[in-house]
Amino acid sequence: MHYVIGDVHGEFDTLMALVAKLSKNAKLIFVGDLIDRGEKSKEVIEFVRQNNHLCVLGNHEELMLTYGESFAKRYPNSTNISFLHSWYNNGGIATLKSYNLLKQSDTLECVENQDGFEAFLRDLEWLKTLPLYIELPCKINNLPVVVSHASCGDVWHHHDNPSAIETFKEFALWERTPPKKTSPIFNIFGHTPTPFGAKIEEHYANIDTGCYVKKEGYGMLSAFCVETQEVVSVQRRE
Template identity: 45%
Template sequence: MKKTFVIGDVHGCFYTLMDLVKKLPKNSEMIFTGDLCDKGFYSKEVIEFVKNNARCVLGNHDNYMSKYLKSSMNGEHFEWNTSDEYAGYTTVSSYLKCDEKLINNHIDYIKSLPFYIQIDKYFITHGFGLPYYNRKDNEEYKFSLSINRLSNRRHEDDYEVDFEKYD
């Protein structure tokens, strides 16, 4: 039986990821929970590896990176946190010597990522899925699936509270 491994928040750490992959059984399925970029030095390599070898859901860092790269290529400005904590400059620098075709390929790949993957009883998302599970396909709630915090909504009826049904 094929084993599935869910891997989260690689954040540009390509060689650490490769060390992990070597430890997985051959022919394992890998599903990544987003945030492939930022912080580490090899965001481009991580995205290329995941694109060619695994399934992935959208993470908030990936979403911001793709918007930043696309707007920069179009001569526009998109605000992105480039502080040392988030290492946006490190991510961008991993693309400095790339041709436009590869950058566009990665942008298109990130834009194609789903907010969630559901396999039988497993619901895989980058962010805070359960409170929005029953509304997972509602556009108004989708971004909450890719970020690790609740939206600005604070109404009790916005949250799923019967967690036992997911056991």
């Protein structure tokens, strides 16, 4: 069975609780946003990478690539890290703390930690290998099944068009609107938290159930079984 897992956002303990509910031979696919906000981004990446689970690029991985490489060039000498505010404001602080490269007292300060820094660099290189989408060799409701981070069904005709790759990438990483019913694919994605469980329609499945969100109706991590369309969820582990 293939299970597509929603946005983990550094909630490693919750991910382990979800994996424990799935069959031992389950093949796992991740919709990206493995990192940021939760306390164990490093552990989440390590689990996915070392077990060779499939994963697409999420907008938070894109932020880590963009700002993480800038951080790496300055580490550990620069204490002026305000240039990272776009990533920090979206949970990047938690990710750098998970590698033990950053601490926060009155101000944010770099921590000199060679092992953590090497792990960070290694994971940056791994993130560069993640695709924008994964097309599975099966159909749901007679539609090809495509996993992406955000909704890409409305621009699927651009997925193999080099001249329109930026348009496709913008949708695959950032789009908040679900695909239209005329979408030519069954799109499994996350990115936009949906309350009170995953949202499953005839042509898409939004499986981001807001694992990091501390509001009523959210705080779950969910997996979607491609073969049965069953959704398995667990509450966030504190």
